[in-house]
Amino acid sequence: MSKSLLGFKYLTFDVVGTLIDFEAGIKNCLGGIGAEAGVSVDGEEALALYRAARYTDHADLFPDDLVRVYSIIAPKLGLPTGVEYGERLRDSAARWAGFPDSKDAMARLAKRYKLIAMTNARRWAFTHFSTELGDPFYASFTADDTKTEKPDPAFFHHVFDFVGREGGSKDDILHVAQSQYHDIGISRQLGMTNCWIQRRHAQKGYGGTIEPAQFTEPDFHFHSMAELADAVDAATA
The missing domain is CATH 3.40.50.1000 (HAD superfamily/HAD-like)
Structure with a gap:
């Protein structure tokens, strides 16, 4: 050194x-959506799915890209789909x-x-x-x-x-x-x-x-x- x-x-x-x-922010938001839908979300699984979806050639700038990412990971987590949920994940960044x-x-x-x-x-x-x-x-x-x-x-x-x-x-x-x-x-x-x-x-x-x-x-x-x-x-x- x-x-x-x-x-x-x-x-x-x-x-x-x-x-x-940001990991806690993402997990908390997804967990909240899951709780409303009666679905339990495994935080580490969600992060692994996020990572795989986030780093692609089609990615937008962060955190705007979370709208696209949500549309990919939500079905795999059993969460409700719909752009409003992706926007909710994106907008949660303001409260991380x-x-x-x-x-x-x-x-x-x-x-x-x-x-x-x-x-x-x-x-x-x-x-x-x-x-x-x-x-x-x-x-x-x-x-x-x-x-x-x-x-x-x-x-x-x-x-x-x-x-x-x-x-x-x-x-x-x-x-x-x-x-x-x-x-x-x-x-x-x-x-x-x-x-x-x-x-x-x-x-x-x-x-x-x-x-x-x-x-x-x-x-x-x-x-x-x-x-x-x-x-x-x-x-x-």
Whole structure:
């Protein structure tokens, strides 16, 4: 590890899955629809079906794509079909909660670093996510801004260009994320220092996130945002 946690000016963040608990949001919404229909929904099965339906060549931007995804997974889960249910799943994103440690950790980290959001979600959804997190971000990049999604290197280059205009470089950035597929692997390929927040450390599999072709050993590894903030506080003391 070439740098300490105090050697960065910027922290860039994946948002959905790292700071916002989208898996719980999806499971809660589907469970609510199921309860109304008298159907029991297995959360992990629902996430596996979501993952298979979400990552296709026909996908729309997130979370708008949840309307299409619902139409695919609902029959397999025994849930009622109809566009209104898909829209309900999509619209539930506005109420998804952050992980219990996210808001406090981000407030602590914002005292030392410039925090930049990098999310595959659309701007409308990110606005709700940022509010849920206490609006901690110095800058933000969404799929609407970049016209692409991670792990496309082009997404990251938008951020590099932004930091460059401030006189910095990617060496000044620590990229923080839970997704090996969308963030950790590509950030390594692009020469960034990264920090893996292993949110599913106590669970098997990758849940709602696509499994990477190969695992990338991160530069820093924590199980939560609280652990990262604690490590920064300890290094500062």
